[in-house]
Amino acid sequence: xxxxxxxxQEIREETRNLIIKKSVLYFARHGFAGTKISELSxxxxxxxxxxxxxxxxxxxxxxxxxxxxxxYTRSEKLNSFAKLPITAAMKIRMxxxxxxxxxxxxxxxxxxxxxxxxxxxEGETDQSFYKTLEKIIKEGQKEGSxxxxxxxxxxxxxxxxxxxxxxxxxxxxxxAMIRSxxxxxxxxxxxx
Amino acid sequence: xxxxxxxxQEIREETRNLIIKKSVLYFARHGFAGTKISELSxxxxxxxxxxxxxxxxxxxxxxxxxxxxxxYTRSEKLNSFAKLPITAAMKIRMxxxxxxxxxxxxxxxxxxxxxxxxxxxEGETDQSFYKTLEKIIKEGQKEGSxxxxxxxxxxxxxxxxxxxxxxxxxxxxxxAMIRSxxxxxxxxxxxx
Amino acid sequence: xxxxxxxxQEIREETRNLIIKKSVLYFARHGFAGTKISELSxxxxxxxxxxxxxxxxxxxxxxxxxxxxxxYTRSEKLNSFAKLPITAAMKIRMxxxxxxxxxxxxxxxxxxxxxxxxxxxEGETDQSFYKTLEKIIKEGQKEGSxxxxxxxxxxxxxxxxxxxxxxxxxxxxxxAMIRSxxxxxxxxxxxx
Amino acid sequence: xxxxxxxxQEIREETRNLIIKKSVLYFARHGFAGTKISELSxxxxxxxxxxxxxxxxxxxxxxxxxxxxxxYTRSEKLNSFAKLPITAAMKIRMxxxxxxxxxxxxxxxxxxxxxxxxxxxEGETDQSFYKTLEKIIKEGQKEGSxxxxxxxxxxxxxxxxxxxxxxxxxxxxxxAMIRSxxxxxxxxxxxx
DNA sequence: CATGAATGAGTATTCATTCAT
DNA sequence: TATGAATGAATACTCATTCAT
Numbered sequence: 001x002x003x004x005x006x007x008x009q010e011i012r013e014e015t016r017n018l019i020i021k022k023s024v025l026y027f028a029r030h031g032f033a034g035t036k037i038s039e040l041s042x043x044x045x046x047x048x049x050x051x052x053x054x055x056x057x058x059x060x061x062x063x064x065x066x067x068x069x070x071x072y073t074r075s076e077k078l079n080s081f082a083k084l085p086i087t088a089a090m091k092i093r094m095x096x097x098x099x100x101x102x103x104x105x106x107x108x109x110x111x112x113x114x115x116x117x118x119x120x121x122e123g124e125t126d127q128s129f130y131k132t133l134e135k136i137i138k139e140g141q142k143e144g145s146x147x148x149x150x151x152x153x154x155x156x157x158x159x160x161x162x163x164x165x166x167x168x169x170x171x172x173x174x175x176a177m178i179r180s181x182x183x184x185x186x187x188x189x190x191x192x
Numbered sequence: 193x194x195x196x197x198x199x200x201q202e203i204r205e206e207t208r209n210l211i212i213k214k215s216v217l218y219f220a221r222h223g224f225a226g227t228k229i230s231e232l233s234x235x236x237x238x239x240x241x242x243x244x245x246x247x248x249x250x251x252x253x254x255x256x257x258x259x260x261x262x263x264y265t266r267s268e269k270l271n272s273f274a275k276l277p278i279t280a281a282m283k284i285r286m287x288x289x290x291x292x293x294x295x296x297x298x299x300x301x302x303x304x305x306x307x308x309x310x311x312x313x314e315g316e317t318d319q320s321f322y323k324t325l326e327k328i329i330k331e332g333q334k335e336g337s338x339x340x341x342x343x344x345x346x347x348x349x350x351x352x353x354x355x356x357x358x359x360x361x362x363x364x365x366x367x368a369m370i371r372s373x374x375x376x377x378x379x380x381x382x383x384x
Numbered sequence: 385x386x387x388x389x390x391x392x393q394e395i396r397e398e399t400r401n402l403i404i405k406k407s408v409l410y411f412a413r414h415g416f417a418g419t420k421i422s423e424l425s426x427x428x429x430x431x432x433x434x435x436x437x438x439x440x441x442x443x444x445x446x447x448x449x450x451x452x453x454x455x456y457t458r459s460e461k462l463n464s465f466a467k468l469p470i471t472a473a474m475k476i477r478m479x480x481x482x483x484x485x486x487x488x489x490x491x492x493x494x495x496x497x498x499x500x501x502x503x504x505x506e507g508e509t510d511q512s513f514y515k516t517l518e519k520i521i522k523e524g525q526k527e528g529s530x531x532x533x534x535x536x537x538x539x540x541x542x543x544x545x546x547x548x549x550x551x552x553x554x555x556x557x558x559x560a561m562i563r564s565x566x567x568x569x570x571x572x573x574x575x576x
Numbered sequence: 577x578x579x580x581x582x583x584x585q586e587i588r589e590e591t592r593n594l595i596i597k598k599s600v601l602y603f604a605r606h607g608f609a610g611t612k613i614s615e616l617s618x619x620x621x622x623x624x625x626x627x628x629x630x631x632x633x634x635x636x637x638x639x640x641x642x643x644x645x646x647x648y649t650r651s652e653k654l655n656s657f658a659k660l661p662i663t664a665a666m667k668i669r670m671x672x673x674x675x676x677x678x679x680x681x682x683x684x685x686x687x688x689x690x691x692x693x694x695x696x697x698e699g700e701t702d703q704s705f706y707k708t709l710e711k712i713i714k715e716g717q718k719e720g721s722x723x724x725x726x727x728x729x730x731x732x733x734x735x736x737x738x739x740x741x742x743x744x745x746x747x748x749x750x751x752a753m754i755r756s757x758x759x760x761x762x763x764x765x766x767x768x
Numbered sequence: 769c770a771t772g773a774a775t776g777a778g779t780a781t782t783c784a785t786t787c788a789t
Numbered sequence: 790t791a792t793g794a795a796t797g798a799a800t801a802c803t804c805a806t807t808c809a810t
Binding site: 414415416417418505506531533537538541544545547548549551552555562563566569570573574 | 606607608609610697698723725729730733736737739740741743744747754755758761762765766
């Protein structure tokens with residue numbers, strides 16, 4: 001009984017996904033230059049040559065990886081929160097909850113944040129997600145719930161902290177995360 | 193007529209320092225794997241071979257660089273602030289002032305922080321400076337000036353933000369830094 | 385479909401042996417410092433990188449090469465001759481026959497002798513094979529078949545001549561070897 | 577009182593001779609490829625640059641060194657012995673005496689022999705001194721004092737042994753040399 | 769499709785040579 | 790002259806990529 005066309009396709013898809021999944025973590029941890037195909041393939045558990053059946057080159061793989069992390073990060077979540085008919089403070093708390101939960105439960109999420117920010121720092125990608133948060137911050141400042149200050153810088157600060165914990169997650173698996181409240185507090189006025 | 197012993201010593205010292213100074217920035221920006229000796233030496237303005245007159249290998253140079261950044265970071269400042277007969281809140285404000293000023297004016301400082309934290313994340317160095325800040329935080333929590341929460345995590349958060357801005361400094365020279373108050377606010381209760 | 389484990393093992397073994405075989409000759413001819421990996425690999429007919437799939441470094445390869453030549457030279461032959469129930473003179477003639485034949489027919493033998501002696505001169509190896517011959521010489525001197533003189537020095541002289549012809553073999557392929565009798569004569573009294 | 581022209585010349589001559597003397601030994605021991613200018617100059621006790629005040633290049637120095645060893649080896653002695661109105665056996669004994677004495681007392685002599693033979697093996701020089709000995713051997717064979725056999729090969733054998741002891745001298749300073757008789761015996765029939 | 773041995777361009781390191789002092 | 794720091798071409802070694810099986 002020969003494998004059906006679909007089964008083949010399926011296997012290909014599986015292997016491809018395996019490579020991507022493992023590579024996201026590997027690249028996030030070691031960076032582009034620090035990642036050797038020989039080590040990566042060992043880590044994935046396949047032969048070096050196999051990677052080249054699915055990706056043209058190391059750069060191609062990295063680009064793909066980055067696309068993934070980009071999507072992950074660019075997540076509709078942030079936009080969906082922004083559009084809800086609730087206070088800015090609520091939006092920020094929901095966002096923080098969502099982020100902390102994702103960082104805790106999903107290694108890929110951490111890796112994506114890490115990769116994305118690495119490229120961000122190198123100025124190689126746009127900064128769209130800063131923008132959305134900026135708007136929420138300005139809203140909150142009008143409400144009086146968000147601390148005073150340049151909205152852009154506050155946005156950067158917030159994302160910076162998220163990045164930090166993402167990176168920590170990659171290196172120390174059992175890392176004790178900050179609580180959602182601590183993250184929110186970066187933006188929100190202390191409630192009295 | 194041979195060069196005088198002292199003059200030679202002097203020249204060696206100068207070249208060695210030049211290499212270190214430029215390398216701190218270069219390694220901080222590109223990481224170990226991303227740094228090519230050929231590019232580095234070009235950046236320093238010397239021949240490739242010259243580096244090997246002063247350092248055994250790329251790894252040796254990196255280790256030395258790290259020692260330097262370690263000293264820089266382990267700076268007595270933090271400890272000296274800790275010992276002053278002032279409130280914890282004051283200590284935190286002084287520390288923040290000092291850090292923001294240093295980040296702004298001294299590229300080496302940013303690079304050192306960046307390198308140090310990179311290795312910290314990889315768990316390859318001790319975390320002594322967390323400790324000192326932890327103590328100040330606990331003091332502040334007793335005073336009621338520092339926000340509630342696990343002192344260790346707050347300390348990590350604070351240093352994390354410093355790291356973030358250090359890294360930003362390395363990539364974008366004209367980066368608009370947060371203000372000292374924004375940094376302090378990570379730990380201090382909002383004054384009402 | 386992956387290559388079978390055995391076939392891979394086989395290929396590795398073959399390549400490894402090819403490298404060793406050619407390297408013995410190359411190092412024996414050019415010495416360690418005079419051997420360039422680029423030239424050696426060209427001589428072997430493989431890429432430079434391939435050598436590093438089998439050996440850690442040039443030094444590692446050289447050490448391995450030397451191990452081989454050591455085994456070749458430490459050959460059981462000498463010991464087996466020594467134990468035969470025949471006169472010392474006979475032993476010496478058999479040894480000489482064996483050596484001259486080996487030098488003539490087996491380039492590896494010449495190379496091994498050359499390498500071994502090079503290191504011997506540098507005092508980097510033991511001199512076990514001198515010892516066995518020394519015993520035979522002393523036997524022969526009692527029999528009256530071997531010339532008078534310090535047994536150790538005679539042994540050295542004998543091996544020195546063997547070395548000489550080994551080296552000559554490496555440089556001039558069609559070299560006219562001395563006859564076995566000429567070699568034996570270094571130790572044996574002229575028969576009248 | 578300025579140095580006189582002659583004194584200057586003298587100093588130059590002295591330094592030049594020092595370099596040559598030390599280099600002969602160094603090259604003889606390490607070979608051309610194995611000799612590093614940095615090590616050599618350290619061994620001589622001068623700066624690297626100084627060598628280049630006296631010699632154009634490493635190759636130039638080696639060539640000069642070789643000239644010296646050539647002269648040493650090509651020594652008139654051999655020819656002068658050949659021309660004496662004495663038996664071939666006597667000539668061989670005188671030659672052996674002379675060689676053993678020189679090897680024992682003059683490190684430069686050993687080095688010269690070593691260097692000369694190294695190049696000889698590589699076929700890079702003529703073999704004039706073989707010729708002279710060959711003639712003596714043929715004389716001796718007519719006299720009945722020299723063993724039978726191809727004169728050229730016997731000559732090579734004789735010189736080979738001399739080379740061997742020269743090399744040994746270079747590596748082990750207190751080496752126990754063979755006696756002049758042992759050397760002569762390679763060519764001479766045992767006297768009964 | 770998968771493998772891993774082989775390749776060779778790229779990178780690290782050495783060493784003969786130069787040159788400012 | 791003599792020095793030794795600096796140079797860069799030559800050499801050792803690595804690693805992304807290819808290819809025969």
